[in-house]
Amino acid sequence: MTRHRVAIVGAGIGAEHLTGFLANSERFDVAVICDLDASRAEPLVQQARAKGSSTAYANDLDAVLSDSSVDIIDICLPPQLHKQTILNALTCNKHVVCEKPLVASLAEIDEVAEMLNSSDRLLMPVFQYRFGNGMGALLDLIKAGLAGKPLVATVETHWNRLSDYYHVPWRGKWATELGGAVVGHAIHNHDLLCRVFGPVASVQADLATRVNPIETEDCGSLLYRMSSGALVTSSVTLGGAVDHSRLRFCFEHLTAESGLEPYNPGTAPWQFQARGPQETLGDAQAVIDETVAAHVLHVEGYARQFERLGEALDGTAALPVTLADARASLELITAIYQADATGARVTLPLLADAPGYGNWTV
Numbered sequence: 638m639t640r641h642r643v644a645i646v647g648a649g650i651g652a653e654h655l656t657g658f659l660a661n662s663e664r665f666d667v668a669v670i671c672d673l674d675a676s677r678a679e680p681l682v683q684q685a686r687a688k689g690s691s692t693a694y695a696n697d698l699d700a701v702l703s704d705s706s707v708d709i710i711d712i713c714l715p716p717q718l719h720k721q722t723i724l725n726a727l728t729c730n731k732h733v734v735c736e737k738p739l740v741a742s743l744a745e746i747d748e749v750a751e752m753l754n755s756s757d758r759l760l761m762p763v764f765q766y767r768f769g770n771g772m773g774a775l776l777d778l779i780k781a782g783l784a785g786k787p788l789v790a791t792v793e794t795h796w797n798r799l800s801d802y803y804h805v806p807w808r809g810k811w812a813t814e815l816g817g818a819v820v821g822h823a824i825h826n827h828d829l830l831c832r833v834f835g836p837v838a839s840v841q842a843d844l845a846t847r848v849n850p851i852e853t854e855d856c857g858s859l860l861y862r863m864s865s866g867a868l869v870t871s872s873v874t875l876g877g878a879v880d881h882s883r884l885r886f887c888f889e890h891l892t893a894e895s896g897l898e899p900y901n902p903g904t905a906p907w908q909f910q911a912r913g914p915q916e917t918l919g920d921a922q923a924v925i926d927e928t929v930a931a932h933v934l935h936v937e938g939y940a941r942q943f944e945r946l947g948e949a950l951d952g953t954a955a956l957p958v959t960l961a962d963a964r965a966s967l968e969l970i971t972a973i974y975q976a977d978a979t980g981a982r983v984t985l986p987l988l989a990d991a992p993g994y995g996n997w998t999v
């Protein structure tokens with residue numbers, strides 16, 4: 638097993654990345670915490686050193702990129718900086734991990750794909766909500782054939798963001814956050830939706846700014862028809878009294894519901910209820926119980942995503958989140974903004990001639 642040297646760039650959510658890498662210290666050595674603001678980076682440097690890493694602080698991203706002893710650049714920067722940092726890191730022959738939203742448009746992600754295809758490096762977008770034990774159990778139940786036809790689902794992203802959240806200057810602005818609640822918040826729950834129900838075929842959307850005086854949307858009401866024919870309602874607000882996420886899926890033979898954990902709705906326990914004639918319900922419940930039990934002990938969140946990254950770097954497993962996954966999430970965002978702007982139902986896939994391909998804000 639190779640031990641990879643990681644530079645975490647950006648010490649906000651980078652703190653949680655650090656915890657995820659430290660949980661996999663046999664695979665990763667956090668060599669650098671890079672942030673323009675030393676007061677944000679220093680506690681992370683100390684935390685990593687306390688765990689035995691030889692971590693250094695850096696404030697010059699270019700110097701980190703050209704440090705040949707670093708082999709992974711983990712981008713936790715504000716969204717508008719992602720694309721150029723990804724391209725620079727690939728140019729410097731680094732593997733890349735990058736937070737959501739990966740880049741600012743489908744055109745940008747296709748540009749990244751072109752460069753990635755001509756390199757031998759790995760790029761892993763972050764979707765750490767995927768790695769929850771409730772989600773894992775549901776995916777296994779589907780694979781085992783217990784769920785049947787997907788029928789309908791509801792997705793709730795009801796979080797609470799007060800005015801202090803927008804004191805961070807890049808938030809709430811098109812140029813820097815690249816969008817509002819659809820881009821910055823509901824993106825994870827929509828990714829989970831597509832993990833379970835497959836690709837989105839068409840979108841209708843109504844967005845509004847109703848909670849805070851910001852440029853971007855903070856409320857949304859979304860309707861999706863999935864490629865399978867399943868129908869989905871997604872409700873988004875940053876004006877919930879508390880932070881809560883919930884996903885509820887009705888299949889022909891199974892109804893599955895997450896808990897309310899806002900930033901890890903995939904975590905166990907989920908409620909699973911079999912549907913069918915009374916005489917078959919006992920057998921179905923036995924499969925559910927066995928599947929849920931098999932998922933109890935898995936590590937979740939960033940720690941699990943980075944463990945899977947380590948396996949991919951060693952060549953023993955596929956990347957757990959791919960550029961195609963990030964593209965699907967940006968395609969959905971593009972369709973949502975297009976549907977909201979026009980009032981029309983927008984059909985996917987969106988190719989290079991689609992409105993919004995170069996910029997979803999127009």
Ligand SMILES: NC(=O)c1ccc[n+]([C@@H]2O[C@H](COP(=O)([O-])OP(=O)(O)OC[C@H]3O[C@@H](n4cnc5c(N)ncnc54)[C@H](O)[C@@H]3O)[C@@H](O)[C@H]2O)c1
Nearest residue numbers: 647648649650671672673674677698713714715716736737
């Ligand atoms: N996956 C998740 O659940 C999740 C949660 C929160 C944030 N995020 C994403 O993570 C990214 C960062 O968000 P955040 O909340 O941590 O932001 P933040 O503003 O708290 O932190 C970003 C840090 O980057 C630093 N920085 C900016 N430019 C820099 C440069 N050129 N060189 C070095 N450092 C620089 C800033 O000083 C700041 O400390 C965003 O894309 C956001 O959407 C993801």
